[in-house]
Amino acid sequence: MIRLDSQGIILVSCGLFEKKLTRRVTEDVSREFHYPVNLKECSLDISEFYNPGRRQYDANALLKMISEKAPRDAVKILGMLRVDLYIPILTYIFGQAALNGYAGIASLYRLRNEHYGLEPNYELLIERFSKVIVHELGHTFGLIHCNNPICVMRSSTYVEDLDQKHKQFCHRCMAELDRIEQMAQ
Amino acid sequence: MANRVSILIVDDEESVRDSLYSWFIEDGYHVECAENAKQALSLLNEKEFDIVLADIKMPGMDGMEMHRRIKALARVPIVIIMTAFASVDTAVQALKDGAFDYVTKPFDPDDLSHLIRNAATQVALKAENENLKEKITSLVDVEDILGESDALKKVLKEVESVAQSNSSVIITGESGTGKELVARAIHSNSSRKYFPLISVHCGALTESLLESELFGHEKGAFTGATFNRKGRFEMADGGTIFLDEIGTISPKMQIELLRVLESKTFVRVGGNKEITSDFRVICATNRDLKSMVNSGTFREDLYYRLNVVNIRIPPLRERIDDVPLLVNHFIRKYCTSMSRDLISIEPAALKHLEEFEYPGNVRELENMVERAIVVGNGKVIRLKDLPMGKEVISSSIESLEDLEKKHIAKILEKYKWNISRAAKALNVDRATLYNKIKKFNLKQE
Numbered sequence: 366m367i368r369l370d371s372q373g374i375i376l377v378s379c380g381l382f383e384k385k386l387t388r389r390v391t392e393d394v395s396r397e398f399h400y401p402v403n404l405k406e407c408s409l410d411i412s413e414f415y416n417p418g419r420r421q422y423d424a425n426a427l428l429k430m431i432s433e434k435a436p437r438d439a440v441k442i443l444g445m446l447r448v449d450l451y452i453p454i455l456t457y458i459f460g461q462a463a464l465n466g467y468a469g470i471a472s473l474y475r476l477r478n479e480h481y482g483l484e485p486n487y488e489l490l491i492e493r494f495s496k497v498i499v500h501e502l503g504h505t506f507g508l509i510h511c512n513n514p515i516c517v518m519r520s521s522t523y524v525e526d527l528d529q530k531h532k533q534f535c536h537r538c539m540a541e542l543d544r545i546e547q548m549a550q
Numbered sequence: 551m552a553n554r555v556s557i558l559i560v561d562d563e564e565s566v567r568d569s570l571y572s573w574f575i576e577d578g579y580h581v582e583c584a585e586n587a588k589q590a591l592s593l594l595n596e597k598e599f600d601i602v603l604a605d606i607k608m609p610g611m612d613g614m615e616m617h618r619r620i621k622a623l624a625r626v627p628i629v630i631i632m633t634a635f636a637s638v639d640t641a642v643q644a645l646k647d648g649a650f651d652y653v654t655k656p657f658d659p660d661d662l663s664h665l666i667r668n669a670a671t672q673v674a675l676k677a678e679n680e681n682l683k684e685k686i687t688s689l690v691d692v693e694d695i696l697g698e699s700d701a702l703k704k705v706l707k708e709v710e711s712v713a714q715s716n717s718s719v720i721i722t723g724e725s726g727t728g729k730e731l732v733a734r735a736i737h738s739n740s741s742r743k744y745f746p747l748i749s750v751h752c753g754a755l756t757e758s759l760l761e762s763e764l765f766g767h768e769k770g771a772f773t774g775a776t777f778n779r780k781g782r783f784e785m786a787d788g789g790t791i792f793l794d795e796i797g798t799i800s801p802k803m804q805i806e807l808l809r810v811l812e813s814k815t816f817v818r819v820g821g822n823k824e825i826t827s828d829f830r831v832i833c834a835t836n837r838d839l840k841s842m843v844n845s846g847t848f849r850e851d852l853y854y855r856l857n858v859v860n861i862r863i864p865p866l867r868e869r870i871d872d873v874p875l876l877v878n879h880f881i882r883k884y885c886t887s888m889s890r891d892l893i894s895i896e897p898a899a900l901k902h903l904e905e906f907e908y909p910g911n912v913r914e915l916e917n918m919v920e921r922a923i924v925v926g927n928g929k930v931i932r933l934k935d936l937p938m939g940k941e942v943i944s945s946s947i948e949s950l951e952d953l954e955k956k957h958i959a960k961i962l963e964k965y966k967w968n969i970s971r972a973a974k975a976l977n978v979d980r981a982t983l984y985n986k987i988k989k990f991n992l993k994q995e
Contacts, residue, residue: 419656425565452569456656464575509578520577522659 372439373401374502377431379411380447382473386491390445393495393532394502397517398542400440409434411448421451424461424470432468441505443498444470459521462501464509469501476524493524496532503538507545511538555670556580556598558627560590560616561605566655570603574666587611591619599627600673601650601666606633606640614640617647628669632657683744695731696879699869705732705861712859713739718811720796720856721834723863726913729834730794732863736832737790745789748782748829753795757803762819765806771820783816786829796856797837797848808852831856866908866915873904876912880919881931893923895931902933955990958983967994 374394378387387404395402409430414423427444435442443462450458450472459476462469476493478486499517511518516535521527534542557579559570567583574581582599584590586608594602602620606613617629631644634655641652650669653661695706712719713736721729730749737747755763762771766781782791799807810816815826833856842848866873877895885892895903899922908914922935958976965971973983986992 453565
């Protein structure tokens with residue numbers, strides 16, 4: 366049952382995304398979390414988060430900015446990006462979120478087949494992006510990594526890992542999500 | 551496993567600490583952070599961590615120095631050194647100092663996950679190893695040999711003192727007295743306890759089988775030897791070999807055994823390569839080896855080689871005071887294994903058990919208690935549940951005269967003291983019966 370008591374989950378597109386992609390992602394998020402999903406566009410300049418030394422964007426700083434700009438009546442907020450993300454300790458990341466936090470971010474940059482010298486596959490790209498977004502939002506709801514190889518909460522460090530798992534929660538994570546939600550209410 | 555592993559992150563950069571914290575917390579680990587070595591050491595003194603992920607370059611005490619101090623703690627965690635300034639020298643030094651691994655920032659996400667997973671596996675293996683060591687230690691302790699009689703206390707004292715040495719031991723005692731249990735107790739209390747205790751029942755094997763069993767064999771050594779096989783001496787390397795029923799081995803095997811005991815080297819059957827094994831020998835027998843030496847059926851040199859220490863286990867009839875303790879132990883053991891409530895034993899049944907002779911020793915008592923639990927009413931062991939309870943057969947030595955007295959009394963009772971009928975039944979004349987009644991002072995009740 367969809368809950369309508371707030372703005373629900375807000376997906377903020379930082380950059381240009383095709384309608385087909387945003388529609389599919391919105392459907393996937395809505396199905397997994399049972400909240401209304403609002404799609405918003407933002408025209409923020411993210412160049413200040415660019416690290417010329419690493420030629421990547423600072424995910425922690427972006428996450429902080431998204432969190433600060435978000436409306437307070439949203440359940441969660443997630444920033445959709447097209448840039449290469451990093452955190453100080455890692456060479457790259459697909460997405461970032463604070464466990465039990467309010468905000469998350471996810472990037473398309475390393476999800477494209479072309480990045481790995483392969484033929485473009487748009488459908489696969491959408492699937493991968495949905496998985497990263499659902500995974501990061503899962504963290505914001507308090508879910509940790511899951512050992513189930515097909516659960517969306519399975520940790521993924523390569524795109525191949527993303528392709529192995531489904532974009533849904535396993536029964537255990539689903540039950541845990543329900544438990545967390547009930548406690549919050 | 552993951553949610554039990556605790557990680558301490560030590561780095562002066564807040565962004566690094568926060569990033570690592572978020573990364574590991576999402577994997578379900580317990581994570582804490584320290585911004586310098588001093589704070590980390592203080593945390594490590596307060597609580598235990600499984601893994602420490604420490605930066606090398608920190609103001610004040612650096613990561614390498616902190617690692618050296620961590621090694622002095624009572625419980626040393628796995629230390630992973632990380633730095634943004636990679637150099638082969640520091641990496642080598644960190645590993646020489648005992649660091650689990652060395653990583654350069656920034657890491658590939660997959661490398662970091664693997665590194666921590668490997669360290670967590672190491673933590674789990676270490677914990678498992680400690681648990682197993684504890685289990686081995688408690689497997690057969692001297693306390694497991696039950697009894698409070700002086701005779702048994704003497705045996706236990708001997709076990710404790712002999713366990714620490716490396717000398718050969720002969721355990722003598724009747725069948726069922728617990729010779730193998732004593733051998734296990736010696737092994738479990740010795741410095742060889744983390745190595746195997748290999749038991750060989752010499753009496754159960756023919757000469758050729760025993761040879762192949764003890765020394766192993768090469769493929770094709772004899773018909774049926776389709777593969778190479780390690781012998782028991784080889785398997786016992788570092789540990790103890792227990793040779794039960796040593797008195798039954800053939801003269802040829804006695805020579806072979808003597809040679810192996812003296813050189814600790816042997817050759818597999820059908821092989822030509824000399825194998826060395828470091829083992830301790832414990833033997834057991836219910837025969838009188840000294841008499842066998844005198845009669846020439848057991849080699850004197852082998853006897854003296856084996857008989858460095860001799861432990862004699864008294865038969866149960868010599869420590870009958872231990873029966874109640876043993877009965878309670880077996881009741882607990884079998885009720886637990888049969889998933890039944892603990893039952894008691896009625897005084898009459900216990901008294902009968904205390905009066906029994908036990909030619910089969912503790913093993914016989916154990917079987918009696920097990921049987922009584924199986925056939926009994928599940929609440930209490932009664933006299934009739936014991937094999938000897940139905941018809942009291944005391945195996946205590948009775949004279950012919952005692953038996954004669956009992957039998958005459960029984961016949962007289964049967965014929966209600968009718969002397970003629972009783973004499974007829976006993977196939978004696980009346981005068982003889984009168985004389986016997988007078989002699990045994992039998993009276994009608």
